[in-house]
Amino acid sequence: MPKLQKSIDKRNALIKATIALVNNNGFHATPMSKIAKMASVSPATIYLYFDNKQDLVNKTYIEVKAKYSDYSFETYNDTMSVKNGFKIIWKRIASFKLTESEHAFFLAQCDNTPIIDEPSRQEGIKHLQPLLDLWARGKKEGTIKPYSDYILYAYSINPLSFLMMSQKREMFELNDKHIEEAFTAAWNSIKN
Amino acid sequence: MPKLQKSIDKRNALIKATIALVNNNGFHATPMSKIAKMASVSPATIYLYFDNKQDLVNKTYIEVKAKYSDYSFETYNDTMSVKNGFKIIWKRIASFKLTESEHAFFLAQCDNTPIIDEPSRQEGIKHLQPLLDLWARGKKEGTIKPYSDYILYAYSINPLSFLMMSQKREMFELNDKHIEEAFTAAWNSIKN
Amino acid sequence: MPKLQKSIDKRNALIKATIALVNNNGFHATPMSKIAKMASVSPATIYLYFDNKQDLVNKTYIEVKAKYSDYSFETYNDTMSVKNGFKIIWKRIASFKLTESEHAFFLAQCDNTPIIDEPSRQEGIKHLQPLLDLWARGKKEGTIKPYSDYILYAYSINPLSFLMMSQKREMFELNDKHIEEAFTAAWNSIKN
Amino acid sequence: MPKLQKSIDKRNALIKATIALVNNNGFHATPMSKIAKMASVSPATIYLYFDNKQDLVNKTYIEVKAKYSDYSFETYNDTMSVKNGFKIIWKRIASFKLTESEHAFFLAQCDNTPIIDEPSRQEGIKHLQPLLDLWARGKKEGTIKPYSDYILYAYSINPLSFLMMSQKREMFELNDKHIEEAFTAAWNSIKN
DNA sequence: CATGAATGAGGATTCATTCAT
DNA sequence: TATGAATGAATCCTCATTCAT
Incomplete structure (x- = not known):
């Protein structure tokens, strides 16, 4: 070899x-x-x-972000109903954030900090498309509120970051019941 | 003198x-x-x-966090109804995050990063009590879902950080309609 | 103090x-x-x-070059005859190169190497003016050959660098007789 | 093959x-x-x-120096008269320094710097013998001043390095007339 | 003979912190 | 109280050289 x-x-x-x-x-x-x-x-x-430390962090970010997206959409396909599709994706994201918390924490740090340069940040955003498409579909058929994608993301997906954070800080232990509650909250915030 | x-x-x-x-x-x-x-x-x-750089950052964090809390609860008092009280507080927090975005951004950075030491972080959390009390009241009377405070915070308050971030990155411009939508989403996610 | x-x-x-x-x-x-x-x-x-290493070397160069020029022209004034003036300057330069050989060696190294940046090099050249003026006078009155200043410098002044170098390498010991010979050679090469 | x-x-x-x-x-x-x-x-x-970087530079130096010597004496033989022989050699050296300026510049850098070790430097000097012999002959017959070879070299040969340098720095353009003048200066400085 | 990967030692530079005033 | 100068300890990065193939 x-x-x-x-x-x-x-x-x-x-x-x-x-x-x-x-x-x-x-x-x-x-x-x-x-x-x-x-x-x-x-x-x-x-x-x-x-190339240098900045490049190392940028590349790490991009790689983790890609891993995150791949994981998130692995079990989803666009023939699913909006509600079901959303649930499938949401559960995967939750699973990623809570089981792969190292990766999720790293992303949270990068996303709230100027340590990643702009091009790498843009690169990392690309992969969300399937979720945006799902929402577009939901808005069209009236199952999802006609809100900006930023608001939909802020209320249905991003809260998982906060929960991951809290869990990592050992202030809070997320069990299955919590997950269900969280999903309900997420869905209630965006469903029509 | x-x-x-x-x-x-x-x-x-x-x-x-x-x-x-x-x-x-x-x-x-x-x-x-x-x-x-x-x-x-x-x-x-x-x-x-x-004392040193760490102390400077810790103290800065505590100071900003206090400012944030003071601002948040300034117009609230506990004779208000749960729904109204929540709205009052929420609007103040939104206003803080979006108009005092420098301060809010600083907090977001500290909250997602190991730059603040644990004691200071604890110190910063204290001030949220009025909101937790409000939620306790709401849970008792059945207006708020009986979820962990972490979940309630994650879904009703924390999303504003994401929206502030997006706005700061100039990806998204929050107008009054957006604020109303965001509030609806927040309330829907926690109301019973 | x-x-x-x-x-x-x-x-x-x-x-x-x-x-x-x-x-x-x-x-x-x-x-x-x-x-x-x-x-x-x-x-x-x-x-x-x-500012940095480059700056340190540049500044050192400029300082030594200034010292060299000051020393060279200290005993000269432009009321002297061309031949006498030249001799006065030449002797000072010879004295500098042979007694202040540390400085002279440093200059030689810088002048034959890309370690000094162009602006500093230009800065260092400025101070030669009195010698150029003397030559201009000599050319006008016919005592100095009507050659380019570069050639005059190459033949009447620069050889001292080589002699300094040889002496520093202990291949050659310059005594007073040598100095006289060197001056004769220098003068013969440029006089009309 | x-x-x-x-x-x-x-x-x-x-x-x-x-x-x-x-x-x-x-x-x-x-x-x-x-x-x-x-x-x-x-x-x-x-x-x-x-063997290593030092060796690479040493060997490069020796090689270039040999090239320089070979070139310098290629058209000379010791049956020539002193004046003519000197002129022949001088012209070759001038030609080398001005047309092979890359090589000449490299030598100038090495000769004024501690980057070459002493043995290699000695090795490089050897090849000048024919010129020294010519001068010995000239001194004996009275055509060349009875000066040390170092002085003769400093005044008749070394100035070409300075001129090469000036030309390389684009401060000065050497044409045929300049070459003639330079030769005159060189010869005047050492001829009896 | 030739190589690309790998590295330990070292170099320029920065920085949190202290000191003399 | 306030400061500009000073510094030792890092930190990022480079480079001559070696090694496995």
């Missing part, structure tokens, strides 16, 4: 280490040297895979 | 500068020297008012 | 250390840390006086 | 790249990786041909 190329494993290890360290210590207080150590590589090696 | 005490003006200038710089550049990329410069003060002077 | 300002002594020590280290080790192989150590300051202190 | 030996082409490409990069950027700011890239070779390959 010849190693003729840059190893995807190393890249992944670096991404993983970045997430873990930024989550625990913040972007400040996450030196490249620590990332390298956690990924079991030399600091210099990072620069074979990424 | 000579000044015999540490100047509250300087302290305020430092807090203000911290907010502005952390908002624009992030906590990383906000050196003490820049804060000092923006506050028209020597770097050494900061240490007359704050 | 209050110290209220950046100390000119420290600046001078830094310039001096730069010259010594660049002379002995070359610009590469002269880390800021060594310069700091030799000047008995912290590395960070250098940046109070200079 | 497979190549069984280290390719002289690669070695040459490396030497050429070294010259170009050191000339344009200086020895500092010329990393091995750039040399490799310019020579279309892997960094590791350099170490098949040279």
Whole structure:
């Protein structure tokens, strides 16, 4: 098994280490040297895979965001009814945010902070399209309120970030009943 | 009339500068020297008012959080009906997040990041009591769903942070109609 | 004796250390840390006086070049005859290059290398004017060959750099007789 | 016909790249990786041909110096008269410095800098013997001043380096008339 | 012979903090 | 109280060199 190329494993290890360290210590207080150590590589090696620290964080963001989207829509297809489709997607997103909380926390940090540059942020947004399409359909058929997508997202999806955060801070333990309640709240806020 | 005490003006200038710089550049990329410069003060002077950088940020957080709470509850009193009281509070919070967006953005950054230490975070939470009391009342009388406060907050209050963020990023412009829609969504998500 | 300002002594020590280290080790192989150590300051202190390494070297160059010019023309005034004036200047330059060989060597290194940026180089050239004026006078009255100033400089002044270099490399010891010979050669090469 | 030996082409490409990069950027700011890239070779390959960076520069210096000497004496033989022989050699040197200015510039940089180690420097000097012999002959027969060879070189040969430098910096354009003048100056400075 | 990946050591620069005034 | 100067300890990043293939 010849190693003729840059190893995807190393890249992944670096991404993983970045997430873990930024989550625990913040972007400040996450030196490249620590990332390298956690990924079991030399600091210099990072620069074979990424241009610089900013690039590393940008790329990590994009990758996690893509993972998030892929996960969210994996079980959805657009033949589903609006309500059912929404539920399917919502449950996946909830599952992602609560089981993959490392990734979700990282995204929350990036989304509320100037550590990601604008192009990468734009790149990360792209993947939401299926949800927007679903809402468009719902608005047309009258099942979803005719609100701006920003408002729909703010009330039906984004609250999960807050709940994930609270859980991560160990202030609150989300059980299945909570999930059901949360879904009800989400659906009530946007259904017509 | 000579000044015999540490100047509250300087302290305020430092807090203000911290907010502005952390908002624009992030906590990383906000050196003490820049804060000092923006506050028209020597770097050494900061240490007359704050123990160190962490302390400066903590105190700034607490101060802004207090301002936020004070603002939120200013027009509320507990003789109001649950629905009306909620609306009063909600509107104030919305107003704060959208007009005092510098402060709101700073809080959002702190709340999603490990830059604030735990004691300060706890300190900042205290002030929400009137809202929790209102919800307790609502749950008792059956107007508010019997959900955990975390869920109620996640669905009725926190979405405003997302909308503030979107507006700050100039992706979305919140007008009065949007505010009404947002309130409807908020209320629908928690009302019984 | 209050110290209220950046100390000119420290600046001078830094310039001096730069010259010594660049002379002995070359610009590469002269880390800021060594310069700091030799000047008995912290590395960070250098940046109070200079923008960066390039700036430090540029400024050092300009300073040494100015010293060189000042020294060269100190005993000259333009009422002297062309031949006598030239001799006066030439002797001073020779004296500078051979007694202040550290400075002269530094200049030689900068003049034959891309370590100085163009603006600084231009800045360094300015001060030669009195010599050019003298030559202009000599050309007019017929005592100096009507050659380009570059050629006159190449043949009458620049050779001293080579001799300084040889002496510094201990290949050659310049005594008074040599100086006389060198002056004769210089004068013969440009006199009419 | 497979190549069984280290390719002289690669070695040459490396030497050429070294010259170009050191000339344009200086020895500092010329990393091995750039040399490799310019020579279309892997960094590791350099170490098949040279021991290390110092060795690469030393060898480059020696090679260029040899080229310089060979060129200088190509049209000379020791049956020529002193004056004529000197003129022949001088013209070749001038031609080298002005047409092969890349090489000449590289030598000037090395000669005024501690980037070449002493043994290599000595090695480079050897080849000048024919000129020294010519001067010895000239001194004996009285056509050349009885000066040290260092002085003779400083005044008759070295000025060409300064002129080359000026031309390279585009401050000065050397035409045929200038060359004649320069030769006159050179000869006048050393002839008896 | 040739290479791209990998790295440890080191270099320029920044920064939170302290000190002398 | 207030400050500008000073600094040691990091931090990001580069680079000469080596290694596995």
